Amino acid sequence: xxxxxxxxxxxxxxxxxxxxxxxxxxxxxxxxxxxxxxxxxxxxxxxxxxxxxxxxxxxxxxxxxxxxxxxxxxxxxxxxxxxxx
Numbered sequence: 821x822x823x824x825x826x827x828x829x830x831x832x833x834x835x836x837x838x839x840x841x842x843x844x845x846x847x848x849x850x851x852x853x854x855x856x857x858x859x860x861x862x863x864x865x866x867x868x869x870x871x872x873x874x875x876x877x878x879x880x881x882x883x884x885x886x887x888x889x890x891x892x893x894x895x896x897x898x899x900x901x902x903x904x905x
């Protein structure tokens with residue numbers, strides 16, 4: 821009878837250890853997935869920030885060109901022209 825109880829206890833401990841290992845494996849897999857998702861989100865945010873920065877740079881360049889053109893137009897209007905003879 822003692823051997824049967826001892827075998828039952830050993831079997832229970834073995835099952836408990838197996839369940840614990842399975843839980844640990846699932847936890848590790850979940851942590852890996854969270855890490856992968858966080859990395860992907862970081863990459864997406866970085867790409868969006870780069871795109872936004874490029875868009876801002878393009879807008880600034882266009883504004884500078886428009887300001888230069890407006891300045892040139894004002895200079896042309898302010899420059900007196902010699903009357904035709």
